[in-house]
Amino acid sequence: MLSLKNVVKTYKSxxxxxxxxxxxxxxxxxxxxxxxxxxxxxxxxTLLNVIGGIDRPDHGMIxxxxxxVSSYKEKELTEYRRELIGFIFQSYxxxxxxxxxxxxxxxxxxxxxxxxxxxVLDRVGMLDKKHKFPHQLSGGEQQRTAIARALVKxxxxxxxxxxxxxxxxxxxxxxxxxxxxxxxxxxxxxxxxTHNQGFAEMADWVVKMKSGGLDSIFHNEAPVPAEQxxxx
Ligand SMILES: Nc1ncnc2c1ncn2[C@@H]1O[C@H](COP(=O)(O)OP(=O)(O)OP(=O)(O)O)[C@@H](O)[C@H]1O
Numbered sequence: 001m002l003s004l005k006n007v008v009k010t011y012k013s014x015x016x017x018x019x020x021x022x023x024x025x026x027x028x029x030x031x032x033x034x035x036x037x038x039x040x041x042x043x044x045x046t047l048l049n050v051i052g053g054i055d056r057p058d059h060g061m062i063x064x065x066x067x068x069v070s071s072y073k074e075k076e077l078t079e080y081r082r083e084l085i086g087f088i089f090q091s092y093x094x095x096x097x098x099x100x101x102x103x104x105x106x107x108x109x110x111x112x113x114x115x116x117x118x119x120v121l122d123r124v125g126m127l128d129k130k131h132k133f134p135h136q137l138s139g140g141e142q143q144r145t146a147i148a149r150a151l152v153k154x155x156x157x158x159x160x161x162x163x164x165x166x167x168x169x170x171x172x173x174x175x176x177x178x179x180x181x182x183x184x185x186x187x188x189x190x191x192x193x194t195h196n197q198g199f200a201e202m203a204d205w206v207v208k209m210k211s212g213g214l215d216s217i218f219h220n221e222a223p224v225p226a227e228q229x230x231x232x
């Protein structure tokens with residue numbers, strides 16, 4: 001279970017305070033796919049960052065697979081990120097001087113129980129491009145590599161911040177399909193931030209944020225394969 005109770009996060013810059021998360025509470029089951037929707041500035045990235053231990057809440061409780069992350073000090077948070085969490089961003093964040101294989105190797109090296117690099121590259125359809133550099137790849141291929149780098153750690157939770165934001169519809173749907181396949185094969189809990197309302201159709205759970213608060217959460221009884229989502 002992934003559980004948030006009365007989570008508060010306020011950013012201060014100078015005199016100005018921004019309430020990024022205001023008393024957010026919800027539960028999501030393990031091994032599910034969730035989509036997080038909401039307007040710009042509604043707190044989606046902040047939510048992902050506090051769940052992933054990149055940032056810490058000011059108040060409230062965050063529990064991920066029986067671990068009370070919100071009580072962790074820096075060292076425990078680093079361990080937690082290493083062992084349980086994979087991050088995927090819109091901008092891929094690959095190391096430009098390393099090949100595809102080497103980028104994935106980096107993910108493998110920081111894990112205690114990594115999957116095999118070639119297995120993961122094969123799974124994301126990038127094994128034949130193992131020796132290419134990021135600038136020799138399309139956007140979709142770069143995102144596949146970034147997914148492989150996150151996946152090789154064998155994370156329990158994959159946190160994806162606008163993973164298809166820089167991709168066209170066809171490539172984006174293939175990436176979403178890959179996330180669905182990973183969820184099924186490895187039982188990974190997947191959270192996907194998006195502005196694309198249509199993604200709700202492929203998720204088990206849909207979390208809607210509004211002005212730093214939870215607007216609604218609902219269970220989708222019949223998620224569709226990614227290729228059937230309406231691209232908005
Ligand atoms: N490091 C920070 N310092 C100051 N304010 C911040 C910081 N990070 C986020 N905020 C503010 O917190 C609020 C929530 O931001 P957040 O990035 O979580 O929203 P979002 O829903 O992900 O937006 P977007 O869809 O535009 O990415 C915004 O008002 C934002 O300006």
